[in-house]
Amino acid sequence: MSKMKLVSDGLVKNNPTFVLLLGMCPTLATTTSAINGLSMGLATLFVLVLSNMAISAIAPVVPDKVHIPVYIVVIATFVTLLQFLMQAYSPSMYETLGLFIPLIVVNCIVLGRAEAFANKHGVGESALDGIGVGLGFTCSLTVLGLVREILGSGSAFGYNFIGGNDGMLAFVMAPGAFLCLGYLMVLFNKYLKKN
Amino acid sequence: MAVKSSLTNMVAVLGLTCLVCSALLGGAYALTKEPIQAAAAQKTTQAIAQVLPHFTEVEYNQEDGFYTAMDGENLVGYAIESSVMGFGGELKLLVGITPDGVVYNTAVLAHSETPGLGAKCTTDTRFMDQWRGFDPSVKKLAVTKDGGDVDAITASTITSRAYTQAVSNALGVFALLNNQEDPDAFSGDSVVKIEEGGQDNE
Numbered sequence: 001m002s003k004m005k006l007v008s009d010g011l012v013k014n015n016p017t018f019v020l021l022l023g024m025c026p027t028l029a030t031t032t033s034a035i036n037g038l039s040m041g042l043a044t045l046f047v048l049v050l051s052n053m054a055i056s057a058i059a060p061v062v063p064d065k066v067h068i069p070v071y072i073v074v075i076a077t078f079v080t081l082l083q084f085l086m087q088a089y090s091p092s093m094y095e096t097l098g099l100f101i102p103l104i105v106v107n108c109i110v111l112g113r114a115e116a117f118a119n120k121h122g123v124g125e126s127a128l129d130g131i132g133v134g135l136g137f138t139c140s141l142t143v144l145g146l147v148r149e150i151l152g153s154g155s156a157f158g159y160n161f162i163g164g165n166d167g168m169l170a171f172v173m174a175p176g177a178f179l180c181l182g183y184l185m186v187l188f189n190k191y192l193k194k195n
Numbered sequence: 196m197a198v199k200s201s202l203t204n205m206v207a208v209l210g211l212t213c214l215v216c217s218a219l220l221g222g223a224y225a226l227t228k229e230p231i232q233a234a235a236a237q238k239t240t241q242a243i244a245q246v247l248p249h250f251t252e253v254e255y256n257q258e259d260g261f262y263t264a265m266d267g268e269n270l271v272g273y274a275i276e277s278s279v280m281g282f283g284g285e286l287k288l289l290v291g292i293t294p295d296g297v298v299y300n301t302a303v304l305a306h307s308e309t310p311g312l313g314a315k316c317t318t319d320t321r322f323m324d325q326w327r328g329f330d331p332s333v334k335k336l337a338v339t340k341d342g343g344d345v346d347a348i349t350a351s352t353i354t355s356r357a358y359t360q361a362v363s364n365a366l367g368v369f370a371l372l373n374n375q376e377d378p379d380a381f382s383g384d385s386v387v388k389i390e391e392g393g394q395d396n397e
Contacts, residue, residue: 032310062208063200070212077216084223088230091238095305169350172310 003128010132016109017140017181018188023109026100027141028177034157037145039093040100041138045131046082047104051075052118052130059119071114076105109137140184147180148172243274246291246300261368270294273372275365276304281357283307286316288358290365296373298329301362313354322348322355326362336363 016022023044030040054074062070083101086094094101104110113133118126149155152171154162170176198204243253243262250264250271260276272294278287284307291299301323308314316322325346329336337343338355347355 058212061198063198063204065200066205066209070209073209073212073216077219080220081223084227084231088227088234091231091234169312172312 006125006128007132007135010129010134011136011139012192014133015136015140015188016133017137017144018185019192020109020112022112023107023137026103026107027144028174028181030097030100031141031145031148031177032172033149033153033155034142034146036096037141037143038138040097041134041141043082043086043097043101044104044107044109044137045134047075047078048110048113048134048137049127049130050078051110052113052126053123054078055114056118056121056123056126062119067119068111071111072105075110075114079104109133144177144180144184147184148176151180152176242289242302242304243291245302246274246289247272248293248299259368261372272299273369275368277361277365277368279357279361279364281306281308282313282351282353283309286354286357286361288361288365290362292365292369294373296330296332296366296369298326298331298362298366301326301358308351308354313348313351315348315351316354316358319348322346329362331366336366 010016014020017024017027026040026044031037051071051074055071058070058074059067079102082104083094086097086101113129117129121129146156148171149157150167152167152169152173154160154167168176171180240253243250243264247264248266248271250266252265253274254263254265255261256263262274264271264274272292274289274291276287277290278285280286285305286308287303287305289302289304291301293299303317306314306316308316334344335342336345336359338345338347338352338359340347340352341356343359345355345359
């Protein structure tokens with residue numbers, strides 16, 4: 001498998017949000033605006049790349065019966081590291097994402113890639129896979145956040161263009177998240193089939 | 196995947212992983228402890244500067260959750276922490292009150308209101324600006340729906356009511372402070388409930 005393909009697979013063919021439907025909880029909850037979606041995506045990307053690399057490195061010596069607990073410990077360590085760093089250097093972002101940072105530990109994308117890819121491949125390939133899937137997640141979340149922000153608050157990346165405060169509020173709330181996700185999924189898969 | 200499980204290697208691998216990971220986290224905690232505290236302290240200082248006029252010194256009464264701001268010898272005002280239940284959870288405000296009993300300004304310290312609705316209490320300038328110089332002896336402290344003089348945020352009456360309640364609680368604390376010759380003698384056993392302590396970071 002070529003290196004480019006590893007990354008692009010994660011972005012398109014194995015897109016975690018629109019194709020694999022993984023990590024739906026943070027997807028629906030944090031995409032109230034484009035910036036929030038983008039930051040959540042980047043946070044997950046960070047954890048995903050590091051945990052993929054660490055797990056692919058230790059996988060050959062981990063006994064089969066304890067591999068899940070070992071992977072979870074590794075993932076939790078990186079998530080906690082990220083949490084400390086965000087609290088220290090980006091407290092406002094930490095406040096917005098709050099609860100969803102610790103929840104990256106149980107995000108099925110991270111454990112899913114560890115199980116399905118990292119423990120069978122080398123460190124370099126696993127890092128690329130992490131980058132691809134992480135970018136796929138980041139892009140999907142940003143697009144979803146952007147659509148919801150435009151419809152719901154009439155702004156894009158915090159820049160208000162309708163001059164007032166009131167968009168279609170339903171799109172900022174949970175029902176709008178499901179609606180937007182559903183339609184984006186349809187569009188994405190239609191595009192995939194054509195190509 | 197390749198290794199066959201036995202008691203020894205399972206214990207060894209799991210134990211070693213946990214050991215390495217906790218060592219890493221311990222190190223990271225030690226390294227980030229100071230920046231985290233600095234960030235929290237900076238946030239508080241910024242909030243106080245936002246809700247009170249210029250001051251040179253500030254003293255924190257941790258027990259009762261208010262800050263006394265002084266400019267040299269003169270009392271500038273009190274910044275009072277006040278927390279109530281909003282729509283989505285705790286709504287925590289810092290209310291700056293000058294010695295004449297007028298609200299100078301308010302700031303939101305923490306909230307979990309709905310994005311796009313109640314969360315506008317941190318961005319809606321029309322709502323926020325009406326607290327600047329709000330004089331409770333002239334204006335009635337209640338949302339217009341309840342016959343008062345506070346313009347609520349569109350479609351967020353509950354948040355606006357909670358906000359108003361929090362300001363009202365802070366004014367209650369101020370009244371108690373003002374009636375006491377020695378503010379240090381102020382005790383927390385009053386009807387007005389305010390949040391103790393300042394840090395909200397875990």
